[in-house]
Amino acid sequence: MPHLGAIADDFTGATDLATMLVARGFRTVVAVGVPGGGQDAADVPAEADAVVVALKSRTAPTGQAVAESVAALRALRAAGCERFYFKYCSTFDSTPRGNIGPVADALLDELGAPGTVVVPAFPATGRTVYRARLFVHDDLLDESPMRDHPLTPMRDSHLGRLLAPQTVRAVHRVPHETVRAGAGAVREALDAPQARDALTVVDATTDDDLRTIAAATAHLPLVTGAAGLALGLTGPHGDQESARARATGRGPAAVLSGSASAATRAQVGHARRVLPSRALDPQALRADLEGAVAGLVAFATGCWREDPGRPPLIYATGEETAVPGSADPGAAQLVETALARCATALVAAGARHLLVAGGETSGAVVTALGARTLRIGAPIAPGVAWAHTEAVSDGSAHPVDLALKSGNFGGTDLFTTAWGALS
Numbered sequence: 001m002p003h004l005g006a007i008a009d010d011f012t013g014a015t016d017l018a019t020m021l022v023a024r025g026f027r028t029v030v031a032v033g034v035p036g037g038g039q040d041a042a043d044v045p046a047e048a049d050a051v052v053v054a055l056k057s058r059t060a061p062t063g064q065a066v067a068e069s070v071a072a073l074r075a076l077r078a079a080g081c082e083r084f085y086f087k088y089c090s091t092f093d094s095t096p097r098g099n100i101g102p103v104a105d106a107l108l109d110e111l112g113a114p115g116t117v118v119v120p121a122f123p124a125t126g127r128t129v130y131r132a133r134l135f136v137h138d139d140l141l142d143e144s145p146m147r148d149h150p151l152t153p154m155r156d157s158h159l160g161r162l163l164a165p166q167t168v169r170a171v172h173r174v175p176h177e178t179v180r181a182g183a184g185a186v187r188e189a190l191d192a193p194q195a196r197d198a199l200t201v202v203d204a205t206t207d208d209d210l211r212t213i214a215a216a217t218a219h220l221p222l223v224t225g226a227a228g229l230a231l232g233l234t235g236p237h238g239d240q241e242s243a244r245a246r247a248t249g250r251g252p253a254a255v256l257s258g259s260a261s262a263a264t265r266a267q268v269g270h271a272r273r274v275l276p277s278r279a280l281d282p283q284a285l286r287a288d289l290e291g292a293v294a295g296l297v298a299f300a301t302g303c304w305r306e307d308p309g310r311p312p313l314i315y316a317t318g319e320e321t322a323v324p325g326s327a328d329p330g331a332a333q334l335v336e337t338a339l340a341r342c343a344t345a346l347v348a349a350g351a352r353h354l355l356v357a358g359g360e361t362s363g364a365v366v367t368a369l370g371a372r373t374l375r376i377g378a379p380i381a382p383g384v385a386w387a388h389t390e391a392v393s394d395g396s397a398h399p400v401d402l403a404l405k406s407g408n409f410g411g412t413d414l415f416t417t418a419w420g421a422l423s
């Protein structure tokens with residue numbers, strides 16, 4: 001029976017946390033959407049040690065994000081989970097109104113818990129928190145590319161200031177000096193009257209800091225943060241090999257990239273020199289979506305015939321493409337639909353491994369594939385792993401391995417090296 005239940009506000013964030021939990025010895029399943037539609041715990045596998053519910057709630061209307069998150073919490077409790085983790089983005093992606101604060105408040109209220117910690121630091125991916133300011137590698141959050149994110153532009157780096165307008169609770173903070181003084185000092189700071197009922201931002205710049213915070217919060221029913229905080233959790237399978245799901249076996253593969261992030265654009269640039277590739281043309285999609293998708297699928301299956309060892313790359317934005325702004329949401333939707341249709345057609349044509357780049361894109365692909373659960377397997381890079389699922393295509397189930405890559409994760413060669421982790 002699962003002990004740990006997590007609620008992630010997007011799909012790549014869910015596999016990011018699940019990857020970390022597997023590395024910490026939890027057999028982990030990602031449930032796509034609220035298990036059992038919120039009615040029961042039918043979809044929660046009893047053999048899992050941890051379940052991560054993948055929602056698409058980051059930029060949903062706040063009422064919907066809160067309702068889905070509370071429904072997920074209820075399903076996880078019904079499945080036997082006793083501790084909970086609210087996973088949001090390591091760049092604290094949110095609007096001035098939410099959804100991080102409102103969801104954290106609602107989950108605490110549902111659990112009857114007064115307060116909790118806020119820990120977006122994830123040093124392995126360059127996210128650190130010092131003096132309550134969030135850094136992305138060398139830059140403050142509001143000086144990083146996140147400043148101009150089309151959906152959640154981050155124009156401040158101070159987590160207290162970002163959070164205060166989002167929550168009905170007080171916002172408190174625990175400085176780095178206290179973290180360095182050890183788990184006892186952090187626990188004492190969290191038990192102080194001004195912190196007990198608050199959302200408390202805790203500084204962390206290293207993995208050891210995260211382990212200290214995890215030790216200091218082991219008594220809390222709910223913690224919140226990015227995947228880094230899970231570094232300090234320990235699952236029942238010390239040997240992470242036995243916590244991992246097995247891969248599908250040999251079969252055709254492809255990369256579907258709908259991400260417009262700087263890291264992905266560099267990965268596309270690198271992969272195009274090595275793999276056969278095709279760029280999506282939004283104008284062609286608009287003129288004849290079905291025809292354009294059929295052309296892309298024919299390209300990919302032709303590549304498989306020519307050289308089964310080289311996965312074709314289908315991408316929306318590369319180094320040479322102008323980065324799409326928020327001006328044309330219709331085009332973004334069209335790109336997502338096209339890649340989702342490519343995914344279902346490729347699986348029907350025999351694809352067994354799909355590497356998908358972009359959080360929204362991953363949501364569209366996983367939903368189109370009709371995948372209900374993802375079982376996390378071999379790691380590829382911090383925050384990215386292969387995950388085994390059963391896709392429904394043409395009315396029948398097909399075993400598929402998916403790697404869902406968040407836009408800013410992974411080294412430049414990820415699209416060409418990820419396949420090595422499957423063997």
Ligand SMILES: Nc1ncnc2c1ncn2[C@@H]1O[C@H](COP(=O)(O)OP(=O)(O)OP(=O)(O)O)[C@@H](O)[C@H]1O
Binds near residue numbers: 259282333406408
């Ligand atoms: N050339 C393009 N023209 C129009 N829309 C595009 C283009 N390239 C990508 N998009 C759209 O931009 C969005 C990218 O978001 P997505 O979450 O998939 O990746 P991301 O930008 O890397 O973000 P994240 O960090 O959440 O992974 C998608 O909706 C995608 O369809």
Ligand SMILES: O=C(O)[C@@H](O)C(=O)CO
Binds near residue numbers: 013014
């Ligand atoms: O925490 C992160 O940065 C990622 O897991 C994420 O949330 C991607 O959207």
